[in-house]
Amino acid sequence: MYIGDGNDGVKESPNIIPAAILLSSQSDLPAIAELAGVIWRACYPGIISSEQIEFMLARMYALDTLCAEVCSQGVRFYRLLVEDRFVGFASLGPTAAADVLKLHKLYVRPELHGCGLGSLLLKHCEQEARRSGARRLILAVNKRNTRAQAAYQRNGFAVVDSIVTDIGGGFVMDDFVMAKDLLSS
């Protein structure tokens, strides 16, 4: 029984979910933006307003924004495939500190939550960060997004800061910053 990760072989697991994780190219970005819309509109009501969901989707998932991240900001996107179906994604990018990478995005289709796929994708990003020479991985998560916080905590992340960021349009991102030292695992 296994969850398979396309890059580093099969993993022992209580579930039988053959999954692959692939580095994305620019041609994958429209599908990533589309899947983000599906997941955000299903998972974020109750965490942020529908107006803020649409505002942030338009701002963060415009193709120009995603292309700039990939082409000029050193951000890498990874696609999660289950039985060849594109069901989730993550993105990882540099920070001002050479040995710290930021997990910008981690998303799995809602009907597949609770199967360990988010953790699989997260572990893959940690491994990629280590391969890049990073010693620490950081992320920001909405303070009301307790499910994601629990998933990060299960995977060894801890809250290190609390930040409120004005994103324009009358909206703020009210986040915890979480971090994990990669050398210790």
Ligand SMILES: CC(C)(COP(=O)(O)OP(=O)(O)OC[C@H]1O[C@@H](n2cnc3c(N)ncnc32)[C@H](O)[C@@H]1OP(=O)(O)O)[C@@H](O)C(=O)NCCC(=O)NCCS
């Ligand atoms: C955050 C998110 C990626 C987590 O994904 P997930 O697959 O549900 O999370 P996990 O991999 O940690 O699995 C969670 C559950 O599966 C269970 N599980 C079952 N089989 C498992 C396995 N083989 N391995 C690991 N966990 C397994 C865990 O015990 C856990 O159960 P619990 O929640 O009852 O404790 C997902 O909830 C998501 O996409 N949310 C919406 C977007 C979002 O908020 N993203 C984060 C932005 S900062």
